Amino acid sequence: MRPLVHPSIDDVSVEGILHALADPVRAAIYAGLAGCERGTNCSAFLQLENREIPKSTLSQHFRALREAGLIRSERHGVEMRNTTRCAEIDERFPGLLPALMNAYKVQMEEKTKAAKRKGSRARGG
Amino acid sequence: MRPLVHPSIDDVSVEGILHALADPVRAAIYAGLAGCERGTNCSAFLQLENREIPKSTLSQHFRALREAGLIRSERHGVEMRNTTRCAEIDERFPGLLPALMNAYKVQMEEKTKAAKRKGSRARGG
């Protein structure tokens, strides 16, 4: 089993970050990790926003995030602890990640609102 | 020949924007358009950063930018004028595009610096 790859911060690229976070599943994982300081294991995301993610797929997503330099993964016993590298990245590309995550947040809030409007219309409101 | 597709601003998604701009060629095109208010034609980008882009490829890149909602393209006689939709997008996702373009700029400046260091070492500096 090949060892985990973590690029040096100097090798982290904007296109790599954008490509990694252009996938909503990966963006959601990243957002989930960003909250927790202690590190989160992979299977915490086996269901994400009411959707089942197969674990092989999830493993690929974590690899993509790792190799883009967005997260760091360390084995602790039987499980993996994943943490974001947001401090390093924010030093190199100030404001990029916050702007990105904020845009996703805005989009999600809009979707929620739209769903509510639709629901209330359907109920005759 | 099918008509050009421009999504309504409400249908523009963060993942679509990130995916479109995760390609350095498209990011460079977008940056080029962002400067010019009057609209730029496609073939202005047939060579980009010392690289030849085949025009069929270029056409696909413009389509990707257009369908992601990042640019607007209008036929003017024999040519196309492309403009960014940055004002609309910035209203919907405030700060996203500036942060993104700034990150690319930072990265390019770093690359330039690194190339200079390498050059000066090679000359014995």
Next chain:
DNA sequence: TTCGATGGTTCGCAACATATGAACTATCGA
């Protein structure tokens, strides 16, 4: 020291995406 459980990874393949040369369409001016 073997077994089972748990948590992740890798393989193989089908489905989808991308880059590009060749052929095409649209518009203009002569």
Next chain:
DNA sequence: TCGATAGTTCATATGTTGCGAACCATCGAA
């Protein structure tokens, strides 16, 4: 009607992604 210019579409070769099946690594117990 012709040729030139600007861009699009098609065909295809190559690359990427998603996922089930099989696998590997670690732990705790017997």
